[in-house]
Amino acid sequence: MTYPIRPIDESEWPAYTRVLDEGFNSRPHPQQAERWKAQTEFDRTLAAFDGDLIAGVAALQSFTMTVPGGRLPVEGVTSVSVLPSHRRRGVLSALMRRQLADIREHGESVAALYASESGIYGRYGYGRASQSLFFRIDKTRSAFVGHAPTDPSLRIRVAVPADVRADLERLFASVATRRPGRYDRNPPIWDDVLADEDADQRGDGPLRCLLAEDDGGLRGYALFRVKAGWDADGIASGELKLTELEATDPAAYALLWRGILDRDLVAKVDSGARPVDDPLIALLADQRQLRASVFDELWVRLVEVDKALTSRAYSAAVNVVIEVEDDVCPWNAKRWRLTADPTGAECKPVEDEPDVTLPVAALGSAYLGAGMLTESLEAGLLREHSTGSVRALATAMSWSPKPWAGLVF
């Protein structure tokens, strides 16, 4: 069966959100739904119709994202859902193919998404491009190394998040350029970050804010919630959940983490999503106390391989012929010679013998610099024809710091 696909207009919003409510088994708070509507670019939505019924949906959100060496317009894929009555009939596949064609027509070369389940998007050419670290730590075991940075000019200020929003926005914009994967936040995204309407219902406490400042102004902030509690012996057992912590420099970073880890009446700190190379790891005197797990974060798809590969910087020189396999975007399925070094890159279609044959998803997973190509080679998922070519490509595409978006879209 085929299901005609087109963007929705605003009058179809209730039917569109119904598919999302059913797919995600969730009903957002009315204020959250309003913010979400404000973030929706209606001409970039897609709905698959079964007669008058919307059976599946998907949408794009335009971002400027940090990539190795620069910033790039990236299409954020979001709000993907299919009605339970229509699942496993190819609705998602039809939506994904149409969406990728639309992205190309729109002139963009890279798409990215957060996956609800990690088994879904590889078949459409998306590769796991970044990871998040989640950890819990006992406050009493969180001492820092003796030589952790300090700066006597810094001080901590307690603030109401909404009162300092403009300062938070400015600071975030200044640090978002430093790490691949971070993306610009528009006002509706900030509305979401600072939203607090269902705090009491969740029992996690209101959103709180610490600022690290000196006479020159703001150097960092932490957003968090504290669920207060006492154990049966009357010992304080509060749990602090960090939402985000950003700083311009190591001393402000360390001071804010101490503000979090030393919070009175708190027993445990739950980090929320953090980068896998979070500098906190190096600051802890006893790193094993950080009980951590790692999950896939962004999935990246190169929609136009040559344009995408020449829109980022490279850590080392490389000259390889890459044979790309891509059934979903067949215009990419060619042999490409990538010639790159730290000063620039060129990517041209060629007839030469390939050094490596790989699925387009492998390039997506390497795109932000996470170094996943070596992992794929060692897993036997790439075909290397010239010994050393994959390692050379992996080295050139790797980047520090590691990619991380830090906020689900």
Ligand SMILES: CC(=O)SCCNC(=O)CCNC(=O)[C@H](O)C(C)(C)COP(=O)(O)OP(=O)(O)OC[C@H]1O[C@@H](n2cnc3c(N)ncnc32)[C@H](O)[C@@H]1OP(=O)(O)O
């Ligand atoms: C970016 C985001 O928004 S992520 C959010 C994704 N949405 C959700 O998780 C909401 C709940 N789930 C759903 O709405 C649906 O089950 C979807 C969107 C995941 C799948 O939609 P469907 O229309 O059933 O998928 P479709 O029939 O096109 O399946 C295509 C292929 O994906 C596979 N597939 C579908 N869902 C999954 C899954 N959850 N995990 C692994 N594989 C899957 C199918 O088996 C099929 O495989 P094949 O090509 O080898 O035959």
